[in-house]
Amino acid sequence: MDIVIRQAEPGEYETLGEITAQAYLGDGLLDFEGSDWYLGELKDVAKRAAHAQVLVAVEKDRVLGGVTFVPSGGPMSETAGPSETEIRMLAVAPAARGRGIGEALVRACIDRSRATTGRTGVVLSTQGSMRAAHRIYERLGFVRVPERDWHPVPGNDDIRLLTYQLTF
DSSP: OEEEEEEGGGGGGGHHHHHHHHHHHTTTTTTTGGGOOOEEEEOOOHHHHHHSSSEEEETTTTTEEEEEEEOOOOOSSOOOOOEEEEEEEEEEEETTTTTHHHHHHHHHHHHHHHHSTEEEEEEEEEETOOHHHHHHHTTTTTTEOOOOBBOOTTOOOTOOOEEEEEEO
């Protein structure tokens, strides 16, 4: 089967939001499970699409996963410097994993970053337990940048995000 990576369409936002939320929940990535405040952010694809580019992996009109690509600053940017793009909220439906979809989505973001004038690299944040994602990032040339690790919830040092960077 051919998998196509393209811009998400509004009619796919709800599906992608559910895939993203279920991926994070299923992988135990939300500290407060179904009541975690971040769950709403994961589901709100329309909000992301208003401020960034949301890409989907599609097979025969079925959404298998997606990622948010932030080409420059704005409300969706968390850690990117002025000349960097950012990748956020990478998720693949559990039933579609192991087929290279996550890697294809990250590659699409890298390609978009390289095509964005004035950009010198890509940055992303990830949880320490997201080991399968780390393997994708490292295989594609991303390196850990520990000095840019951060805590997304002020006052809660238990939640720490690791930063990876790819420089062109």
